[in-house]
Amino acid sequence: MAFDIAKEHLEKLGLGDRIHTFEVSSATVELAAQAVGCEPARIAKTLSFMVQGSPILVVAAGDAKVDNHKYKDQFGVKAKMLSPDEVAGLVGHGVGGVCPFGIKDGVKVYLDESLKRFHEVFPACGSASSAVRLTIPELELASGSPVWVDVCKAWQEEGKQGTEQSGMAGMTKTA
Secondary structure, three states: OHHHHHHHHHHHOOOHHHEEEOOOOOOOHHHHHHHHOOOHHHEEEEEEEEEOOEEEEEEEEOOOEEOHHHHHHHHOOOOOEOOHHHHHHHHOOOOOOOOOOOOOOOOEEEEEHHHOOOOEEEEOOOOOOEEEOEEHHHHHHHHOOOOEEOOEEOOOOOOOOOOOOOOOOOOEEOO
C-alpha cells in the first residue's frame, strides 16, 4: 500500500517512469546499492526522528552518519529516531521502504547537504524492494522540501566524495 501511495505521488509529478522494483530486498543502504548497481553513497536514505512531538524525515547520502552536535544545533533537541512501529504509524511507510514522498500530512522533510555532491540519487519508493532514480532538483520537488540542512558527518572524509557513475543493474521498471 505504501508503495502505491509513493508511486501515485511520483506519477502526479511526472516522475513515475523513474520507479524501479527489485526481485531482491533493498531495505538497507548496502542491499539497495547492490540492487541498483551503484555505490552506497548514492542511496538516499530517509531517517525518521521525533522533534518536539512531531515526526520529521532527514534524507541523507548512504555513507553519511547523523552528527549529534550538528543535529542538536539544527533542531534544538537530541536526535531521537522513531521506533519501527512509530515510523509506519506516523510517517506512512515501513522501515526499509521509508521515502520522503507519499507520506502522512504534517511530516516535515529535510534534505542533508551530503546529497548535493551527486547529480542523481536513489531513495526508496515506499517498499523494501523498490527505488526511484531522481536528480537533486527532482528530489526537492518530489519531497516537497527545498529545505537543506547540514546534520551529518563522515561523508566528507577523504576518499568519500563519490563519483557520478550510473546505476541501474537488476532493476525492473515499474511505470
